[in-house]
Amino acid sequence: MSHRAPSTRATPASLPSPTPAPHSLARDDLDDTTRKLRWGDAQVHEVDEVDDGHAARTAQGQQEDDEVGERDEVEGGVLAITSVKGKVGCCFYDPVTDKLSVLEDQQDSADWDLTALLVEQLLPATVITSSTADAAFLETLDAQLAALPANAFSSAASTSGVTGDTNTRLEYRPTREFYAGQGKYALSQLHIHEGGWYASGERERDDFDSGYDSGLGVDGDLEQGFNDAYAFDDRPTKRRKTSAAGNPDGEVSRRNQELRVEAFLNSLCTSSLMVGCAGALLNHLHKTRSDLGELSDGIQVKGLELIKLDKIMLVNSDALTSLQIFQDEAHAATGSSATKEGLSLFGIVNIARTPLGKLLMRQWFIRPSLELDVIEARHDAVECFIRDENQPAIDAVEANFKHIKNVRRVLKAIASGDGSLSDWQAIWMFVYGSIQIRDAILSLEHRQSVEIVDKFLDSFDSLAFKDLGEIINNVIDWQESQLTQGKVCIRPGIDAELDKLRRRYAGLESFLSSVAKDVAFDLPRELAKDLSLVYFPQLGYLITIANEPNVTDADKYGAFGWDFQFVTEQQAYFKSSKCRDLDRHIGDLQCFISDKEIEILHALVGHVLELQGQMLSAADALAELDCLIAFAGASRLYDWVRPVMTEDAVCKIIKGRHPLAELCVETFVPNGTSLVGGQATIKPDSEQEVELCGDEDKSMIILTGANFSGKSVYLKQVALITFMAHIGCFVPAEDALIGLTDRLMTRVSTRESVTRGSSAFMIDLQQIAFALRNLTPRSLLVLDEFGKGTEADDGAGLFCGVIEHLLGLGRDAPRVVVATHFQHVFLNGLLSRKLPATLAHMEIRVDESTAGSSSAETKGVESVAYLYRLAPGLALSSHATSLASLFGLSPDVLLRAEEVSHAVSTFSLDALALSDEAQMSAAERDELREVEACARRFVGLELGAAREGEGQDGVEELKERLRWVLDGEGGGFEDGTT
Template sequence: MPSLGSATAARAVRPSPTPPTSHQFDETNSRSNARHIHWGAEEVYEDDAEPEGEGANEMEGEEEQLKDGLVLAITAAKSKVACCYFESTSDKIYFLEDQQDSSEWDLTALVLEQLAPKFVLTCANADADFLQAVEEKLSSLAPDSSTASSLGPDGTPVRIEYRPNRDFYAGSGKNALYRVHITEGGWYAPAEDEVIGSDSGSTHGQQDDSNDFALGDAYDFGRPCAKRRKLGCAGALLGYITRQRTEAGELENDLFEVSGLELMRLDKVMHINSDALTSLQIFCEESHASAHSRSTKEGLSLFGIVNIAHTPLGRALMRQWFLRPSLELDVIESRQAAVECFLRESNQHIVDAICKHLRNVKNTPRQLKALASGKSTIKEWQAVWSLIYAAIMIRDAASQLVHKNGVEVIDKLAAAYDVAQIKEIADMINDIIDWEESARQNGKVCVRPGVDATLDELRRKYNGLGSLLSKVAVEISQEVPPGLADELSVVYFPQLGYLITIAYEPEVTDAGKYGQFGWDFQFVTEMQAYFKNDKCRDMDRHLGDLQSFISVDALLSHVLAIRDQLLASVAIFSELDCLIAFAEAAKLYNWTRPVMTEEPVCKILKGRHPLSELCVDTFVPNNTSLTGGLGIKRSADGVDEKPDLHEISQDEKSVIIVTGANFSGKSVYLKQIALLTFMAHIGCFVPAEEALIGLADRIMTRVSTKESITRGSSAFMIDLQQISFALRNLTPRSLLIIDEFGKGTEPDDGAGLFCGVVDHLVGLGSGTPRVAIATHFQHVFTNGLLSRQLPIFLAHMEVLVVEPSSDRRGRDGRRGGGREFDELTYLYRLAPGLSLSSHALSCSSLFGIPPTLLSRASTITHALSTFSLDSLILANEMDEDERRELCEAEGVGRRFVGWEVPAEGEGEMEAEEVRALVRSLLEVEGEGEREDA
């Protein structure tokens, strides 16, 4: 807003909403116990009142900033995939070294699922089937798969841009990376032996004073150049981001700044695709209640009950941990040790204090970037001051924790920043910035009086500017005609200076009309015209741009000097926030620490499903024991060496097959195994009395079938796709969950496919993964289609069966009508052995299927199981002719069965003898012989 004056009065109006001040840190504490619900980018409280004022706007703004689009550059040539992406929340560029993908592009699908990008760059000359796979996968990732467009994680369309081949050359990527300014020390190498430089004679870890790092190639990550094709995704990625930021005016000297470069290590994270994440209910997005909104919120899911972090960056980091569970044993155990420390009763009051101060940590990386760009407001300064205050208090509280030795996050917190230095900066900020005045000045940063004599003088001049402009306006009005003087004002615009303004007229640009007064035309708006004269130019020279002088540039330089410390502290606070959330969830739901091992085992004592136990009054725990690599071993001549069932204990099985009645808890048990394994890999405690979990590089499922018109696949085809994906990608360290595979087609075909899958898995020998299967194909074991001598643990979910009394049976002794079915009591308890019945009719009677329908179903089931199909035709449903024809057909059948055919070697029958014998088969008593057909 400009300052302005007129011949009658100065007009200087500045509306100013109040920003948060230094004494407003604990405003959110009154809502600390409210549960948060996230609808898209908004955050609302489930208490009586919603956040109001600027605090609410700031909260929504930070959540929106964390939703900034992830830009992914990906391409493929000769089935080899390369990609890199930029994450705005951490300001880092991540690279994936060139990887050979399968013919179904499983790796590409996994990358797209886990990253959920908003913008995808790919090469127009990439493999055609790769481009098709990318488009199909992005389309399938839409929150509502019935929509035709590809949607990002917040419901906005995913854009795909096809770039020319030259953008993906390794040379363009190399040149682009040379122009990147790295603020946190350069290249992040996973290990010393992986830092490379075979081509250039230097390593990525080296960095000179100009912040350039040696780079042999844009996509050279540890292998000799001659052994692979280099796909320069970095050139396309950085080119796009640089163009976007240049157009937005965010880059200076064409220098793109990132906090670091990191290598994506696929062997260090568990691979779990979107089907598994959905079917295990790890994530569960629910649509907004309004049909006109695309926003979503987290429903009942594992992520929903665990993600009780207090900071925006903590919630973002938690999602990354869930999408990419760790396979590094030391990382997992470090997180578990921290959770165990935070769970101690003696540390509870300290953890509460830490949580209180964590709420003051905002999206500081973005706010520091705004400060460095010179576009900051009082909100950014307040956030920085809040962060420093929180850092001091959190460090002080963490030092009082007991049994904190060996807790890595606490050790990193102690070494992340210099408390004395940042406290000095915090005092400086609080002493220099006038929070109340800044609130009145529409968020403009104001300096306190008495801090600097020069600034005080400038402020005095600026505060008296209104009266000065009024005097100048009076003087100028005396030099112009009275009609013009009534509308004349003198105004001050920052960076434009001092101007004369009058009402707009069509001939206002006529130089002769106003030139006679010494006015030079400047510009017009819809209502006003602006001019300069000698008095305005004198004020420009002597007073200058007062507002730009009254600034905090000197203070800003001190804050930017500790920027690395502040960023490091925010990263540690995010991790600390996640670990405290794990501890709070473990305490709330009675979870225990699992023991992790490199061996492919899964031994769980009294395990519980973390979601199902929240939905029932009493949950029945069950044990699990699986050991990978114990399939059928094949000898050198290819003969199967089938082990004796009695020589293998339950603890030495790789495959467990669970049978039992419908609704008895088989699916819950299978998902429970996968969820506990998943939770252990993110460092969380698990719902079990004890657990020994071996590292699993993949969790694959065939559990649920999510149909959609856009997928172009039937339910059975989707099941086949899921099984095919699992069989292609499983390893001896994988965990595979299969629930009711084969049920979507002809029963015989489905049973055959089921047996084939089991035979294949067991036949992998030492490569057999840990497998848990639920099925209703019990007959494949009773009929000998699958041998019970296979190294498979057969189990069932127990039910208590009460058979109906004899007076409730039908007249023919079979079950039919009313409540004549077995009464079931579900025990939800796993027991060894094979269940021979699914009790489908009894289960149907519990859920309101009409008794007449059940009676007919019981009759048909009995006829099919006893091979008495003639009983399906009831006597009272046949007339006399139909009954006679049935008797005749029965007589023919009986005589045919009794036909004595000469044995081999006793001679052959003549043709006439055969005809006579056939005629005798068709004879009906009392009617002679029938004619030959």
């Protein structure tokens, strides 16, 4: 506890004004009931009445801490990966879930597709690899990291040392850090929270004790307080014992954890690369935390699990960007390099209110689920939360979400001894908010089948939480803590010894004044008038007089029994026998008070950590609950419906809409979709009026049509509806039947970068090649104008090859939606119209009267009305000039463009010259007629074979003929006969 330095001039027999004690006598006179927080909204904000400015600063600081914690956790994902002889092993740390995920050693393909999938699915902020890994692997890893979109991590992410134009840091570490023995030892030293990772989702906890008694009575214990700071539990209380709260026998818990880790490591004994990566990753985490000042005996994680790529939808980075699932935009602040989430699917759906809920929402978007029971459980929850009769309860839950902070970060701070007042407030508000949310959840209608509700209700004991909240509230003096600049202060009545020390400290001024008078009584008058007795923490009690020459002379004041200590510019300080008696009998009060308060806080921390497992379980459940309520809010706001999920490779959508495009227009035209993986494996439901359903459903839709007619929007809406169904959200459609989709891949937009060293068309080819290698019958592929990046004939050829390959897969064909302007491949017979694919186009209406107008400005340029409606059949024109007219190109340019386009398409390039005759001068027309006559004479000239014996006469005759062709001169050749 700090103590302000004494004044430069002290009055006789007085004590310098010290810094106010945490509990002075004046503060003790206040009514104790005005300083206690109660369970209820009215009392929650009572603390703010003390100092509104400081409270506002505290709230702002807490919000900033949450934002910083949230950003750090998003940026902190670390992937350790390496390869030896084509085998790949990796280990990933996810700070959002605080888990380690490992991938057993697997043989990768020659193109390192598994490595690419891992990087795109995990989206790490830091990648660690061995410097001696396979050269081709390192090259592929570097290229893949350079291709990742920068906005895939966080809208506020910003780190240094990036690779390419992304936020990913690539570190090459020595081979010795990837040794399997070192990794096995590092894993064995892990501290894993009990009951989390190896229970296979089952809770190892006892049932609730229905006889739980808080032991607090009404207000008796609150008024009486506790007799001892360590006796928080000395009340008649039955505490529920859970595995999450920790086993009282710590040795048994520790041994169980060791056995589980050992069993897990034994099951992975053949995956030396993975174990080595785990060691390198844990070593990196330890160094990083040490650099941040976090000292710990070992790394603590919540769990250890295997990476199962078959349980999540693999969404490549191109899909995240091209479908606008994430979209960064520059911050509005001038000169700021920060970014924020723009118009994106994540931006309109992520209305979660808690820090952990926002982080979990991002994880769901990056890794959609392929587990049917998980998806349907989320849909059940959204369906329950969206009901009108449940709206009051949901409003109450959302109102209490403001009390839920990043409890995982707060618990780490409190456990490490760095907990501030705002951290203790966050814990108290979390406990309070959890109980309030539980009460609101219990009033929900039709909640019996909602898994997240049961999960949240089972995650903690409300009586134990209430007990803990009252303990914290009774121990910490919120008002006094705010008056002392946020230092955590203990209430009076908590510990008898602490109260005794505070009373001594409060009466110390008057006591020292009386002692100073006794000391000055036997001193000369001129010395006594300037004498004071002061107290310094860690220095004890000192006599001080005015500074004068020779004040340090031992003989001058030694006669009084004073020992010189130190001198300032105006004061000199001495120790006397009286001062030593005070040091011996009273002691260093401020240090005693500080030590006692620290001991009490340590005891309070122990009580908090007893319920740490329940708090973390409740926090995880609240984060999931927050996300699902956000889904329900977005579904209600945008009129989305619940999709029907199935394991069949099918995608049937009735009146689907684009979730983003419909927000930007006054009227959006919905369209249907019918796709089945493979060829005609599922018959359409006769009761569902899905557009484009013929006798058989196809695995591919080939979409043609005019520019600006909505082809790209249609393609993206099919992909987005499929994506939204897998994250557990409702979808923008009248009805939808969505089959589980293991991969969502796109070739929609090309992200160029100088660091990639590839042309735009080469990037397109890389995307297509990756898709063709990894697609399955359960995949969805979206192709938008593939082949347009090169010469038209080559692009059309590649387009035909890809389409025929995909359709040739038969029952292994994925679901594919294609948009193209290569209509001529069907008109010229390069692709048959009888292929097992649905040909469709976006409907338009052409004003024929405008196309046939005699007006020079509009002749030949059609007026087109875009209907944005999907219709069967093949479109024959892109109507590019009609679209150009909408954007203000001059009529002369449009007419010329129409003429050239018609001439090229009909192979009548000579018509271009004739159409320009009216614009020629007289000389140019005469020259053109002469050239035409010359050409006609040449075409009409007949040359016979040379006859034997003609010799020089034949050559002369040929010259005469050529002269006639060029000049029209020469006899006997006008008819062109020989």
